[in-house]
Amino acid sequence: MLKIRKRDEPWKWGALVVFLGALLFSLLVGGLILAGHGKDALHALDLLWQGSFGNAWALEGALLKAIPLFLCSLGVAVAFRMQIWNIGAEGQFALGAIGATWMALTFPDLPRYVLLPLMFIMAFVFGGVWAFIPALLKLKLRVNEIISTLMLNYIAILLLDFLVFDAWKDPASFGFPMTPEFTPGAVIPSIGNSGIHWGLFFCVVVGFGLWGFMRFTRLGFELKASGEGARVAKYAKIRYGMLVLFVMTLSGGFAGWAGCIETSAVLGRLQGSLMVGYGYTAIVVAWLARLEPLNIAFASFLLAALRVGVENMQLELQIPAAFGSILEGMILLTVLAGQFFLTYTLERRQGGE
């Protein structure tokens, strides 16, 4: 008979084993669902694999989608580390895109090396402010940040709609809701001849920057310490309120950058199709990665690949689009449920009783 018991010591490679196990389990269940719908499950999983890792083109697609996901998720993770539940990455992402677009449309003729930095700065400011507002509300009026960041997402999307349908609409777009195309100076170029743009490099820099910041700076240490709760922070004379504002701004700024990169490099203009839920998937990624920057990089790539793969599968097998979300949700749930095995273990009951 099997018995559950608490581990006396943490399980060293547990997190990795649980993650892979959960992934496998989710794919298995996904396959069963497909089989239940009369599809050939093995064929479908093969398509999924081909679509996400099967060839250079698929990998490129996955990497492209991983870039905004990574930045949003990094932002979410810094806030979560301090136990500030920012689930507004989606809105902050939109605001970042708006800020960048504003620059791109206002100064279309500036050279690239001036215009792009300007767009990045404005994206950070817009995204940061969008996250700063709920932080301020939390501190001054004790408004729960989960509610306020979520609400601000809706406002952000409406604002974006207003801009593309009305204020910034391209007169030459035949009525389509989109801004004019960016001038070349406002577009992040590709790396060499590949389909990957320099945003990837930016991600690497930001990732290492954040890692170093958390590890080696005083502010980073204070962030980590505050993660243990406001009371300990107060004991240590850490200015908790300031940190909340700072961390939320940073969090929103990162999401803003993601919005900037996606608009500039992938779409080349602002339009509604920008919003595909990166900000929400980022929360999943952050949790899966247990808030660690390096893990976030892997998890972003994995979930991005999954998205691309599912798209491929959809096209080939006519599977509803919701299947991707189902798979994503299932992976998160199984990983979270699997955390049980990090603190508990099953063992065979021997002898005695």
Place this chain on the structure above:
Amino acid sequence: MTELHFTRPVPVRAVPEGTRPVVSLKGITKRFGKVLANDSISLDVYPGRIKALLGENGAGKSTMMSMLAGRYKPDEGTIEIDGQSVRFTSSKDAIAAGIGMVYQNFMLVDSMTVAENVLLGQEGSLFINPAEMEKRVGELARRYSLDIDPGARIADLSMGERQLVEILKLLYRESRILIFDEPTAVLTPEETGNLFKALWNMTEQGKSIIFISHKLEEVIALADEIAILRRGRIEGELDPSLIESKAELASRMVGKEVLLEVNREPVETGRTVLEIKSLTGLGLVDVDLTVKRGEIVALVGVAGNGQKPLVEAVTGLTRPPVDTVFIMGHPWRKFFAESTWNRSMCYIPEDRLGLATLRNQNLVDNLLLTTRKGFAKGLWLDKKRAARDTRELIEKFDIRPGRIHALAWQLSGGNLQKTVLARELYRQPRFIVAEQPTQGLDVSATEEVWNRLLEARSMAGVLLVTGDLNEALQLADRIAVIYRGQILGVLDTADADTPSKIGPLMAGVID
């Protein structure tokens, strides 16, 4: 010097001929990573007797008892109950086998009554009406002469009474072996006396008690046998009736001579470091108090009489009314706005794991918690130097296990306290607020803390908040007694009649 309100009714009881142990540990070994917490321990526990476990901080007492209570699994060795070898996979198994443990942080539901708490989680208890519950629990309490009202709400009970509820829970589950890990740390002397009477009554009815304590006089007064643990090994078992003095027991425990006394030379007092002027509010009534450099002022009282709000106001956790608290000459607000990381105030709180340390971080990060400004180089933190200084402090304060990568929660209670103390003294404070600084510390560590606090007087004034009157009398120059938020008197320890005056004041009696 503290009167223990307990004398054993009969001398140390002998093991009756032919009695077999209820519990035998045979060759138990437990490792945590590289730390050998228990090293092939063998121990017998007999029915109807009180066994005391004595040992330095980090000796492995709690680890050993946690294995007996089913929380940890031994790496090697076996546990036998009534001669049968058993294997526990959870504390449930241990309870089913009749072993119960009273943990230091009580696990009770505050909004429920005593009887409800006792029956909580018991089979069928959902369908018993409150009157019946109270009747059953009341009977149980009477049988063991535990003085408690089964209908009272937990929230209204003192620490001592809550502990009785924990005991009732175990008795209701028919535990035969009851384990107490430092049960008296949070009790007043009187409550301790009541607890001991209760423990004695239980053994008279055939229960076995295992009792862990750092207070030697308690161990000598209560135990039928004493087992000494040192660095994970049983060092020997003693008969308390053969022990001449506390000092002898202490040196047996530590393995070297211990004085158990401190030498308090008066130090010239200097500037005022704390001044409280008619502070009313936060649960306090018209409190006046001053502490000068060079002196230790003790604040004593039964727990929950306003010590906590006072300490929180002084240390900046809560904001006192304007112009009531002055620290190092500055008004409260100005002091906290401008305070530096060193040569200022430091606070050694009672809640070590929840407030004073980062439970999931290592010792370097825990050193940095309050000293980080001293290691800042511009935006950066000099982690190398922090690691080096941590290593030095570990050495100097003999913190075990001596690894800087140990996480705070992995340290034994005593070692965690040494860590906090080491860090706070590292800041070269001018004003120290020490709250129960030796709670849970072994004799030599206690002695060391006492000496360090006395030493600190040359640069600092100390506000010592303690429930241990002996500690107050040993260290303090003056003792302030607090009762219901009011300071009823400030006594000079040089006066001969001070010890006898404290008790009545703590109970709110003024003549």
